[in-house]
Amino acid sequence: MEDRRIGVFICYCGGNISDYVEVEKVRAAVENEPGVVLAKTQMFACSDAAQDEMISDIKEKGLDGIVVASCSPKLHLYTFRAMSLRAGLNPFRYTQSNIREQCSWAHRDGGPFATEKAIRIVRAGIARARLSEPLATMRIETTPKVLVLGAGVAGLMASLTLADIGLPVFLVEKEPEVGGWTCKWGGMFPQGNGSDLVEGLLKKVKQREDITLFTRAEIIERTGSVGDFTAKIRVADGSVVSLEVGAIIVATGFDTYRPAEGEFGYGREGVWTLPEVKEWLAGNEGPLAVDGRPVESVAYIYCVGSRQPKDSELERPNLYCSRYCCSSALHTALQIHERNPEVHQFHLYRDMRSYGKYELLYEEASRKGSMFFRFENDAPPEILAESRRHIVRAKGQLEGDEVLDIPADLVVLVTGMVPRQNDALINVLKLPVGTDGFFNEIHPKLRPVETVMDGVFIVGASQGPKTLAESVASSLAGVSKSAALLKKGYVDLDPYIAMVNAERCVWCGKCLEACPYGAIEKSVLEGKEIASVIPSLCKGGGACVPVCPEDAIELKGYTSEEITAAIDALIEQVAAPVP
Amino acid sequence: MSLGGITESAGPRILAFSTNNISDPGIDLAGSSHMSYAPTVTVLPVPCSSGIKPIWILHALEAGFDGVFIAADGTDCAYVQDCTDRTAKVVARAQELIREKGLDPRRLKMAAICSVCAESFVSHIEKFQKLLNEVNAS
Structure with a gap:
């Protein structure tokens, strides 16, 4: 193995990790791992100051791979990829080790268990970083159009704002009328009236040629991925239209709590x-x-x-x-x-x-x-x-x-918002639902409108109870996320796609059968028939990998060598047991 | 199959294969909801459970894990619609390999874990650890 120069950065997360994991002991346990030339701890690895420190370490120490041991990759994978790019390091030579959600937060009972597990996790990260290769992302063109589901105030505002910045919108509303709850509720704080507000927004929507409004319509199918979705909508007359969009904004709102009889x-x-x-x-x-x-x-x-x-x-x-x-x-x-x-x-x-x-x-x-x-x-x-x-x-x-006995002619039960029962929508969009029943964002503060489904954003009260003003703010956040995605014209997809080992491949066609995307084709290399991967169609799921009888196809980033190295590191005895 | 280390007392060692988009967030949620499970459980994410090689599972057991848990995508899978069937085939082939090596096939378990299935993950792991204790004792 070539000599690697790996830097390891272990995060305290301001106590979220260090309250349960002895971070300094983790550092000491991994600093002499093969290939590691630098191991340090940071209070908040995601802070600007810590990132600047990483950048200068990468440059000064000539690091060719880094491991950041902090939170879930769902939170900061892209933060540290971007940091690597700024430091001149190929972003796919950075490995994220999750020692918060899958270690410190899950093992808070005290004692040395969490620390020992963190050491194993970081070692597995180092093992993978050692094998990491510089990879290039794959660029696909995005469709500069947005599907907005729900024409309450959040959906109407999102549509108008998207149209203002030049992104055509398909606005889909299940009910015959737009406006949701707001248009029924009369006076608003600090001023104005709900139905007037909705009427004004609807008038503007109707004036816009780049907003297509469907009422009594529902999404019934969604295929494709970020930047390139196809959505099937059943419209009022029962027919189905197919729409090509780059992003989907879910603004389906809330229901009100209905008390039980009595x-x-x-x-x-x-x-x-x-x-x-x-x-x-x-x-x-x-x-x-x-x-x-x-x-x-x-x-x-x-x-x-x-x-x-x-x-x-x-x-x-x-x-x-x-x-x-x-x-x-x-x-x-x-x-x-x-x-x-x-x-x-x-x-x-x-x-x-x-x-x-x-x-x-x-x-x-x-x-x-x-x-x-x-x-x-x-x-x-x-x-x-x-x-x-x-x-x-x-x-x-x-x-x-x-x-107190209070006589009342009218008793007002001050009821709150509850999630809409919409299992069909959840099923079509594959959106996660939180324990409260509302749609789940990736992070309530850091990524409040993004979901685990890239390119699908949740706004307004579909994500949780909100006032009208908060709902509109959230809807505009969804707009800016969609615009940031689509105005660029392309998305860079992860390069973790399948690759064929031409020496081993004997072209049996099993991978072709297994691939649902048509990303495998037969080609001829030096007179030999082999399988080859069409990069733009491969989604990197890996269904072709275990079906190959010759073990001739692997996913980049998930090769047998990388996975078994990680497994070995995860089980390896922690040499000096943490006292 | 003892490898020492102080987590020995925390129960059987389990390698859980998770999936980047579905079950790994579900396992994350167990942590962020401050649910607790044994620290001898470690997680290795892959894109999709249908892409796990049976040989990796055997490798984990031979390296010293008491059990392998596949937190599969189930019907939520964004890659392949029949993910459960495909993953089941991976499991079946892995169990053949496990038997060939004279190991107990109960050391491999698969369950669908969705992106919010935190409680279900913890309960599957607890049950699996009980089972592995029996297997280890037998």
Whole structure:
């Protein structure tokens, strides 16, 4: 084996790794591995300063391969590939070793186990880095068009912005009308009206020739990969259209929590969810009345269907905070104060999470006479039946546990957002769903709209509960990710494709049979028939590899030599057991 | 089959083959959800479980792993639609090799692990370790 010059960089991740793995011991255990000329630790390997340090080490020490032992490659594979490029190192001579998600975070019980496992993982990384070869990416042209699924405000905004930057859009909406929940919900904070907003956006969409809107339409099939997808859409008349796009933005939104019959009195006249009250307010301009009786008193019960306890009897409790509901309930209370200042309003909350500028709503509602009572989760309010009015009985925690009986003509159950039940869509797009049931991003802070499916972005409340403003911000993030991908005109695909060993190959055709992409063809080399790989069609799945009876086809980066070297390193005894 | 080292006490050694896009994120999720599994389980990602060579599995067992777990793509596979069938063929051939070498074919296990199947991964691993304890004792 040629003499390699490998640098190993092991990350503390600010405690995420070093709290459970003794990072300095890992460094000491690997610094004398064959081929390693430098091994150091870093507080945050992904920080600019650490990357600059790596770049100067690569240049000064003439490194021809590096191992970064930090988090999952899903997070920073491209960060360190780009760093390698800047340092003049072929990016495919960098190997990522995952000692966070698959080591420190999974083995937090203390003791030396995690450290020993980390040593094995880093050694396997070094073994692979030693065998790594400089490879070149494969460039494919991208289709500069975007498919947007869902024509709520997030989808409409995404479409208009994409069109503004010159990317034609196909906008697909399942319902007959666009606008989602927003157009039903009337007044918005800080100003304006939902249906006016949607109407304005729709008008603009219709003026754009580069936006094609399909309503009562659904995606039924998706093939291809990043930059080059084919999507089949069943449109309103039942026919199917096939669309070529480079990226897909999923803006399918949310559903609202629907309380069970009898949950906080739900089902009785005048016990409504927040969305029902918003629709009622938006669609009725006269004096406020329920069942013909004027509304003189309103009680709000917060967190209905949100932040449910883990140990509840529900099959899948909603553990999360739905973010928008506190502010939205306060906003609704202000609308009612405005319509009739005489109405008494009582808010029974667990925690008032009117964050950021929404705090203004809380202050204004207090000023206008809204009364706030905090209850404990284990002592929720009860709704007692009365002949004419509901009585909401609650223990006010800040009132010395005094029991309050609040008469209410209207009880508002402040319900949150829940994921849409859309198994067909999940199946077509192969998108991962998180434990909360919403679509799962790669990283909530670092890559909030990207998914494990390259080129498919999740925006708005399809990813998790959001206010309208947050939803639009997320939709614009999806736009900029799509534009960054498609405006370049090409994507560089990983060079980890199949390669044929011409000496061993006897052309039996088994690899041709195994390949679903037509990436294998027969060719003749010096009079001998052999298989050859068409690089632009090979997706690097490796289905051809184990079917070859002559062991004559391998994947670059996953050769038998590389895999067995990694296996050996993973099982090799840690020479000096970590005390 | 003892190789020493202090993780000996943490149960049978398992090499888990994962897949870059599907099961490796699922195994990552087990860690990021702070679920715990034995530190004698190490993971080696490949693009697709249908591309694993049976000889690698045998190599792992001969090198000292007590068991090999294939965290397959199942129906989520983005490469081949019949990924489960193809991976099953890899498993069948590997088990022939394992038998030929006089090893117990129960040392190889395959299950579909999706990109969010963290709990399922941990539970499969726990069951597999129990089984491997029996195999090691027999």
